[in-house]
Amino acid sequence: MSGEAPLSRLMHYMRPHKSTVRLAGLCSILNKIWDLAPPLLIGLAVDIVVLRENSYLGTLGIADPMQQLIFLSVLTFAIWGLESLFEYFFAILWRNLAQTVQHEMRIETFQHIQKQGSGWFDKRQKGDLLAILNDDVNQLERFLDKGANDILQVATTVIIVSTVFLVISWQVALFAVLPIPIILWGSFRYQKSLEPRYTEVRYAAGQMNALLENDLSGMTTIQSFTAEALEAQRVEELSQQYRMANKEAIRLSAAFTPLIRMAILVGFTATLLLGGWLTLEGTLAIGAYSVLVFMTQRLLWPLTRLGETFDLYQRAMASSTRVLDLLQSPIEIIDGDFVANREDAKKSDIVMNNVSFCYSDREPLFTDLNLTITAGQTLGVVGATGAGKSTLTRLLLRFSDIDGGSIEWVGKSSQDWTLPSLRSNISLVDQHVTLFPTTIAENIRYGKANASDEEVWAAADVAEAREFVEQLPSGWDTLVGEGGYRLSGGQRQRIAIARAVLKDAPLLILDEATSAVDNETEAALQRSIAKISDNRTTMIIAHRLSTIRYANRIIVLDGGKIVESGEHQDLVNLGGIYARLWAVQTGEVLSD
Numbered sequence: 006m007s008g009e010a011p012l013s014r015l016m017h018y019m020r021p022h023k024s025t026v027r028l029a030g031l032c033s034i035l036n037k038i039w040d041l042a043p044p045l046l047i048g049l050a051v052d053i054v055v056l057r058e059n060s061y062l063g064t065l066g067i068a069d070p071m072q073q074l075i076f077l078s079v080l081t082f083a084i085w086g087l088e089s090l091f092e093y094f095f096a097i098l099w100r101n102l103a104q105t106v107q108h109e110m111r112i113e114t115f116q117h118i119q120k121q122g123s124g125w126f127d128k129r130q131k132g133d134l135l136a137i138l139n140d141d142v143n144q145l146e147r148f149l150d151k152g153a154n155d156i157l158q159v160a161t162t163v164i165i166v167s168t169v170f171l172v173i174s175w176q177v178a179l180f181a182v183l184p185i186p187i188i189l190w191g192s193f194r195y196q197k198s199l200e201p202r203y204t205e206v207r208y209a210a211g212q213m214n215a216l217l218e219n220d221l222s223g224m225t226t227i228q229s230f231t232a233e234a235l236e237a238q239r240v241e242e243l244s245q246q247y248r249m250a251n252k253e254a255i256r257l258s259a260a261f262t263p264l265i266r267m268a269i270l271v272g273f274t275a276t277l278l279l280g281g282w283l284t285l286e287g288t289l290a291i292g293a294y295s296v297l298v299f300m301t302q303r304l305l306w307p308l309t310r311l312g313e314t315f316d317l318y319q320r321a322m323a324s325s326t327r328v329l330d331l332l333q334s335p336i337e338i339i340d341g342d343f344v345a346n347r348e349d350a351k352k353s354d355i356v357m358n359n360v361s362f363c364y365s366d367r368e369p370l371f372t373d374l375n376l377t378i379t380a381g382q383t384l385g386v387v388g389a390t391g392a393g394k395s396t397l398t399r400l401l402l403r404f405s406d407i408d409g410g411s412i413e414w415v416g417k418s419s420q421d422w423t424l425p426s427l428r429s430n431i432s433l434v435d436q437h438v439t440l441f442p443t444t445i446a447e448n449i450r451y452g453k454a455n456a457s458d459e460e461v462w463a464a465a466d467v468a469e470a471r472e473f474v475e476q477l478p479s480g481w482d483t484l485v486g487e488g489g490y491r492l493s494g495g496q497r498q499r500i501a502i503a504r505a506v507l508k509d510a511p512l513l514i515l516d517e518a519t520s521a522v523d524n525e526t527e528a529a530l531q532r533s534i535a536k537i538s539d540n541r542t543t544m545i546i547a548h549r550l551s552t553i554r555y556a557n558r559i560i561v562l563d564g565g566k567i568v569e570s571g572e573h574q575d576l577v578n579l580g581g582i583y584a585r586l587w588a589v590q591t592g593e594v595l596s597d
Contacts, residue, residue, distance in 0.1 A: 011322035014329050015145075018110075022102060029098035032091045033154045037161040039088035044299035045169075046081055051292040053077070095154055103149035111142045114332055122338040123404040124365055132215025137331055140210055141324035148321030155314040166300050173293045177280045184268040188311075202254035203323035209247040211327075216243055254316075265311060269301075276301045338403055341421040349415045350430045350511040354380050355401070355542070359410035362400060370396055370565040373410070378512075383543040385553030387583065388562035394546045398516050401544075402431055432505035436517030438497040440489030445474055446481040448489075448500055452507035460507060467536050468503035469529045470496070495529075502533050513543045518552075550587050559583065 009017075019026065057063070057070045067073045115138060170177060220227060220236050227236050280297045283289035355378040363369040370393050378384050386394050399405045400412060403419055412419040419427060432452070440448050449461050449470075456464075461481070465471040473496060477483045489497045498518060505513060515534060531552060534545065547553045554573045561569035561576070561583050569581050576583035 011326045011329075015322075015325045018325075018329060018332075019106060022106065025098060025102050029095055029102060029154075030157055032095035032098060033157040034161045036088055036091035036095055037158040038165060039084050039091065040158075041162065041165050041169075041300070041303055042084045042088070043081075044296050044303055046077060046084070047295055047299055049077055049292060050074070051295045055291050099154050100150050103146045106149060107142055107146035110145065110328060111138055114138060114142070114328060117332055117334075117336070120336045120338065121334075122406065123399055125334070125337050127365070130211070130215035132213075132218035133211035134331075135218060136207075136211040136214035137327050140214070141207060141327050144207075144324035145321050145328070148317050152314055152317040152321065156318070159311055159314065162303065166303065169300055170297065173297060174280065174283065174289055176283065177276055177289075177297055184272045188265055188268050198257060202250070202257065203319045204326070205250040206247070206254055206320070207323045207327055209243070209250045213240075213243045213247050216240060254319075273301045338406060338424065339420070340424050341418075342423060343417050343421045344423055344426045345415045345417070345430060347430060347511060351542070352380050353415045354378065355512070356413045357400075357410070358413065360400070360407050360412065361409035362396065362405070362407050371407075372565065374565065374567070376560070376567065378542060378544060379557070380542050381540050382557035383538050383545060383553075383555075385556035385559035386544060386546045386562065387548070387550065387553065387559065387586065392562040393565045394562055395516055397544070398433065398435075398514050398546070401512070401514065402428055402433065430510050431512045431514060432508045432510040434498070434501045434505050434513075434515045434518045438489065438501045440485045440492070440497055440500060442485065442487045444479075444482045444484055445477075445500060448485060449503045449507055452504040453509075456507055461503075464503040464507040465499075467506045468499045468533045470499035470503050473499070499529070499533070502537070506533075506537050511542055513538060513541055515543070515545045515547075515552075517546055517548060550583075550590055 053063075053070055053073045058068055063070075063073065067076055118134065216239060220240070227233060276297050280289060280294050284291060284294040357374055357376040360371050360374040360376075361369060362371040362374075376397075386397065388394050396405075400407055401419070403422075403424060406420065414422075441451065446458070446461055449464055450456050452464070453460065458481075462471060465474060474481060474483070483491075485491050485497075485500075489500070492500070502518065518534065534543075534552065535555070537543075538545070545553050545556060550573075553559055556573070559569075559571065559573060559576055560567045561581070563582060569576055569579060569583050571579070577587055578584075
């Protein structure tokens with residue numbers, strides 16, 4: 006979504022933490038500076054043993070060799086102490102930063118997702134979104150925890166070692182340091198070739214997550230159709246794609262370290278031979294030669310880890326691109342600024358004027374739809390599958406926005422309302438009940454977070470749920486399980502109705518609330534619906550016409566249009582679509 010480099014985008018995102026990044030970076034650099042000091046100490050020690058009073062420390066005024074060694078020992082303690090101190094500081098700073106950024110990015114991404122409309126979700130796989138929220142965010146955390154420090158310390162090592170070489174002997178430095186620019190140039194070119202590989206890896210991970218999430222959710226369907234082998238094959242194919250994407254990235258990444266080792270070998274050999282020759286000729290001091298040899302070794306180890314660091318970096322950049330792309334995806338449902346008074350909402354009609362709506366890449370569903378939902382009355386909505394019944398719910402709640410016309414409530418277009426105000430004035434009982442993996446009481450209290458136990462029980466009484474709840478071994482503290490799988494379909498619907506009762510919103514929408522229950526449960530639910538819809542603006546979408554028989558008004562949708570409208574008996578007498586549906590459900594025979 007952006008032509009900006011992934012690292013630049015990430016640093017832009019992390020601007021609120023720039024002071025922490027700078028402090029952590031400074032501690033990483035200071036740690037590496039003190040970490041590179043021991044070879045210099047070894048050189049000084051060799052210098053003392055060989056030259057005694059004429060050593061480098063001797064020229065600074067410490068004449069006695071033993072005193073020189075004592076001074077060197079104290080200096081060693083100080084340097085090791087500083088190195089350990091800054092290692093502690095950078096570890097604390099980078100790790101806490103990694104955890105903080107991971108937390109903030111996951112929460113911000115989730116909040117961004119929550120603001121999207123239904124159309125946005127229709128274009129995306131839930132499993133891929135889960136992969137972004139978990140795998141990709143975690144990948145970024147791993148880089149900040151370790152990789153950022155490694156990159157800074159490698160850069161510090163190269164600069165310090167190169168400087169020491171130049172100070173001690175420019176001739177040796179010329180050959181010893183010569184491979185380093187080539188290594189760094191090659192590293193950046195190499196990581197460019199890794200970038201598309203890890204993009205493929207993250208995409209494959211998202212596809213894999215999507216399939217696994219879908220299969221786990223639909224396990225009963227898989228087992229009932231004995232399709233285990235088919236799904237296992239699908240998982241195997243996607244897992245193979247993920248494996249092959251990783252295999253190609255690993256092949257390139259694994260070759261990186263051996264190539265660096267060979268390049269470093271050139272510098273080490275140059276130091277060994279040229280430095281040794283200059284020492285034998287008396288041009289270079291033995292202590293200085295020791296420093297050069299040990300410094301080359303200190304350079305070798307971090308550079309050999311450069312491949313691992315770049316691998317971590319590229320994985321993190323591929324992941325951060327996916328997360329930031331999602332964060333920068335436009336919010337399709339734009340919030341308004343009108344906040345309604347609940348009493349005004351209770352007394353106000355909802356008026357749909359010339360509403361048009363079309364799902365993406367499909368034929369228009371509504372064209373110039375006009376409908377008034379009268380305040381305090383019950384509207385029944387029936388029609389064949391695809392007629393637009395549930396779409397009315399989406400439009401009223403602004404899960405999707407209309408393409409034309411207006412939906413007015415309290416004299417304001419629904420698009421002028423704030424989304425919290427609009428949705429807090431509507432209670433929805435969907436045909437696909439969503440329960441959360443907590444207790445029954447907490448699932449009901451979802452309708453009103455600060456509700457007392459007495460309010461929860463009263464709502465359950467209206468929904469005729471209290472009796473079955475209190476017969477359970479754990480009663481109100483019964484855990485419903487993921488999605489409410491420990492409860493029957495009818496029990497889940499009663500909990501959903503109790504939740505809606507507790508919310509006590511001016512508009513109640515029941516979308517196929519009795520479609521998947523037995524006759525006895527349906528009768529109980531109908532009694533509950535009758536109680537909560539009394540003197541409340543209610544819209545009931547139903548296939549079972551008995552649910553809406555006593556509605557103040559019933560409309561029949563067909564092809565996105567209202568083709569019939571009236572009370573139950575009027576529509577039966579009309580002999581149209583509604584009458585035929587009623588006849589089918591009651592077993593009556595219509596006369597021609």
